[in-house]
Amino acid sequence: MSYEKQSVLYVDDETANLQLMRQILEKDYKLSFAPNGQKALEVAEKVKPDIILLDVLMPNMDGHETCRRLKEKPCTTEIPIIFVTIMDEEEDETKGFSLGAVDYITKPFVPAIIKARLNTHLLLKRKIDLLESMVSLDGLTEIPNRRRFDEMLESEWHRAQRITAPVSLVLIDIDYFKKYNDNYGHAIGDACLIKVAQAIHCALKRPSDFAARYGGEEFVVILPGTETTGAVAIAEHIRKTIESLEIPHEKSDTSSYVSLSLGVATMTPKQDIMPLELIKAADKSLYQAKEKGRNQWYCEQMHA
Secondary structure, eight states, rough: OOOOEEEEEOOOSSHHHHHHHHHTTTTTSSEESSSHHHHHHHHHHHHHEEEEEEEEEOSOOOOHHHHHHHHTTTTTTTOOOOEEEEEOOOOHHHHHHTTTTOOOESSSOOOHHHHHHHHHHHHHHHOOOOOHHHHHHHHHTTTHHHHHHHHHHHHHHHHHHHTTOOOEEEEEEEEEEHHHHHHHOOOHHHHHHHHHHHHHHOOOHHHHHHHEEETTTTTEEEETOOOOHHHHHHHHHHHHHHHHHOOOOOOSSSBBOOOEEEEEEEEEETTTTTTHHHHHHHHHHHHHHHHHHHSSEEETTOOO
């Protein structure tokens, strides 16, 4: 089994050390470099390396302070950090570990030791990442699950709050899915859920847009930075995408094919409004879409 090279960020204010580390690691890893702590914070946030090798003794912002700031940021807090230092006193190691470092490498460099320790922690991180992805995916449809949706909505809500931007939500239900299951059987029903889930996922064009299985035959889409007009356009695109699959549904009261009802809601987060309010608004719109005959979207601010 072949893997893509994992990425390493090396932080050191000494040019000679940067050049030496490049010689040791460039064949086996994707490398990024930073000459000081402030630059390390910027590069880590942009590149999101698999691991960081961090020199302790640097001017202005030393390795300990850099580590502390990296661990404070949600986007970099999970990146393993190995301190690189000439110091090998027990007190120094204790401080490093208390700040969240996973290991120490002492100077002068021994290439075999550097690679061995890197490989150990990178293998562990690969396994942790795999487990994280498994618990975040729906076992049947292989798109994100409700747990991951909750995390993403919370994250996008706070981000939109910071920059005063809208967040739109599309709550989606397969029309008369119980009748579909009763008529065709649960195996065919599962196959239908997989097709619909993948089609919804593929219908989203922007990397920031997010689709998940909400539960049963319900799905949900988060559209960051999207006003109502854009959200209903995407909802209609999703509806037409599923319609075009022409999955037979002879027991549907709405269409001879599998169809969707969609509820759309848009809010610009404020301090006194919680993400649950957006979900409630989308759910209310979904109820209206069903009441009005299904196979359509509905939005309080704009009617289909």
